[in-house]
Amino acid sequence: xxxxxxRGPLSTSLIHILGHPAGQVDDAVAQFGxxxxxxxxxxxxxxxxxxxxxxxxxxxxLHYGGFDDADERWEWNPGLLAARxxxxxxxxxxxxxxxxxxxxxxxxxxxxxxxxxxxxGQDSGPxxxxxxxxxxxxxxxxxxxxxxxxxxxxxxxPHTWAIPRLKGRAKAAMVEIQADEYGGGREHRMxxxxxxxxxxxxxxxxxxxxxxxxMPALTLAGTNMMSLFGLNRRLRGxxxxxxxxxxxxxxxxxxLYGNGFRxxxxxxxxxWYFDEHVEADAVHEQIAGRDLAGGLFEAEPxxxxxxxxxxxxxxxxxxxxxxxxxxxxxxxxxxxxAPTPLMV
Amino acid sequence: MNDQRxxxxxxxxxxxxxxxxxxRGDFEIVSTxxxxxxxxxxxxxxxxxxxxxIKPYCDGSHKMIGFRTEFPE
Numbered sequence: 001x002x003x004x005x006x007r008g009p010l011s012t013s014l015i016h017i018l019g020h021p022a023g024q025v026d027d028a029v030a031q032f033g034x035x036x037x038x039x040x041x042x043x044x045x046x047x048x049x050x051x052x053x054x055x056x057x058x059x060x061x062l063h064y065g066g067f068d069d070a071d072e073r074w075e076w077n078p079g080l081l082a083a084r085x086x087x088x089x090x091x092x093x094x095x096x097x098x099x100x101x102x103x104x105x106x107x108x109x110x111x112x113x114x115x116x117x118x119x120x121g122q123d124s125g126p127x128x129x130x131x132x133x134x135x136x137x138x139x140x141x142x143x144x145x146x147x148x149x150x151x152x153x154x155x156x157x158p159h160t161w162a163i164p165r166l167k168g169r170a171k172a173a174m175v176e177i178q179a180d181e182y183g184g185g186r187e188h189r190m191x192x193x194x195x196x197x198x199x200x201x202x203x204x205x206x207x208x209x210x211x212x213x214x215m216p217a218l219t220l221a222g223t224n225m226m227s228l229f230g231l232n233r234r235l236r237g238x239x240x241x242x243x244x245x246x247x248x249x250x251x252x253x254x255x256l257y258g259n260g261f262r263x264x265x266x267x268x269x270x271x272w273y274f275d276e277h278v279e280a281d282a283v284h285e286q287i288a289g290r291d292l293a294g295g296l297f298e299a300e301p302x303x304x305x306x307x308x309x310x311x312x313x314x315x316x317x318x319x320x321x322x323x324x325x326x327x328x329x330x331x332x333x334x335x336x337x338a339p340t341p342l343m344v
Numbered sequence: 345m346n347d348q349r350x351x352x353x354x355x356x357x358x359x360x361x362x363x364x365x366x367x368r369g370d371f372e373i374v375s376t377x378x379x380x381x382x383x384x385x386x387x388x389x390x391x392x393x394x395x396x397x398i399k400p401y402c403d404g405s406h407k408m409i410g411f412r413t414e415f416p417e
Contacts, residue, residue: 283385
């Protein structure tokens with residue numbers, strides 16, 4: 001992807017660094033480390049901080065698709081990794097403080113699945129899916145896709161990091177789910193491919209990251225949270241819980257999302273992405289709850305707290321994002337932070 | 345190794361509490377006259393509560409209708 005526009009001293013410093021060959025701007029890397037140490041805002045503010053979230057996003061992106069104009073060796077630069085860890089520590093602490101975990105009294109894998117199904121079945125505020133189904137305008141549907149695109153165009157990738165960190169039943173379950181996410185060997189059925197098709201159907205640019213300047217910190221925080229959980233082996237419980245929560249809150253909302261696009265006259269090519277998730281995630285939620293999360297608990301009971309943390313954090317950040325978007329829409333405003341991007 | 349291969353079934357139906365039947369392995373889903381029904385994935389979840397809008401597959405509706413497969417404790 002292209003470099004985003006910076007949003008403050010941290011992201012300005014980082015994007016400047018990434019534009020140079022790795023190893024040639026050590027002073028700038030040291031300066032960046034100082035900016036990070038001094039620039040992390042107080043508790044409760046990191047999730048909503050544009051500069052911090054964009055910086056973290058860029059640091060993570062080095063491990064995914066990278067940037068067109070960045071030296072690929074930056075990925076493992078010690079100075080950048082140290083700065084990332086500092087931001088991660090504060091971000092993780094903020095997420096942990098924001099969630100209330102269920103009782104840690106599960107005895108079996110089915111107990112874990114039941115707790116997760118109960119958690120994800122609770123009403124968590126305004127419903128984006130009902131609004132999209134019944135009321136959203138065409139422009140709001142585009143905004144909805146733009147927010148989602150920062151994850152959905154690389155759907156499943158953050159959870160795939162966990163595969164080599166799992167064993168046995170949990171690993172088999174993760175691979176089974178991810179194989180389906182990646183289209184079961186058929187590129188045209190990959191969920192990211194289907195999402196790109198939906199974006200094009202609404203006249204949007206489907207290249208990864210093309211709308212990053214329009215995304216609020218909270219949208220970036222949602223995807224950064226997945227990378228935090230996925231890239232840190234010690235948080236394998238959290239990435240597993242995160243995936244379980246995502247799968248368990250997907251089938252019915254996606255049916256409603258599809259209805260919203262059908263209401264505007266879009267055809268099956270556009271709604272395929274949503275229709276696919278109705279069926280796929282009804283399968284995935286069973287595997288994710290019982291074999292993945294439950295299987296991981298049976299193998300490593302000490303990870304139960306993190307499994308629940310990952311699930312609760314996913315639900316919490318999702319509810320904040322929904323609330324933010326719905327509040328903007330109800331006031332007749334855009335939920336994006338840059339002018340509505342032009343259609344391609 | 346050989347023993348396990350002989351005893352492992354090719355296909356298994358996982359009976360999910362309060363949920364669908366998960367079918368994994370080597371199988372076909374056919375109509376009463378033997379015609380293959382559309383199927384897009386290897387492992388499928390078959391509706392057990394009757395409320396799915398995409399039968400025979402599950403769409404998670406069992407959660408909306410409070411479908412229970414066991415007596416409450």
